[in-house]
Amino acid sequence: MRLAIQKAGTLFLAFLMIIALFPTAQAAEARASYYFSRFEDSVTALGNGKIAVEFDVVSTHTMTTLGASTVYIYEKQSDGSYEKVKTYTRATVSNMLQSNTTHAYCCITYQGKAGTKYYAVVNYYAKDASGYENYKCTTNTVTA
Secondary structure: OHHHHHHHHHHHHHHHHHHHHHHHHHHHHHOOOOOEEEEEEEEEEEEOOEEEEEEEEEEEEEEEEEEEEEEEEEEEOOOOOEEEEEEEEOOOOOOOEEEEEEEEEEEEEEEOOOOOEEEEEEEEEEEEOOEEEEEEEEOOOEEO
């Protein structure tokens, strides 16, 4: 009887140790990477063929450079495929990449064709003293 109680107690303690580790593992999975904490991006129709591409990125710590290195706009073609129609970079949009920050936001407008479908691909970029990381996200599709 005493041996059965010891075994049950040992199993119970092992179970408690596993449960105690679970919140730590869950918190680690919530983070996107060592550099990125959170991403949000979307495309919104503004009317008359114009769309807005917005992205919002939060880093895990202060980055020397944070934001998006490129944003590509894709347009639906008559054959059903999508073709890249516009590329935005730091050279064309000054606030796509920001310095010494943990948060970067940018909104880019594109004049498309009314009634045409569009989506964007955002290439996120984060750099600190130890290195850098890129992460690519595809937005939702909207009709301009």
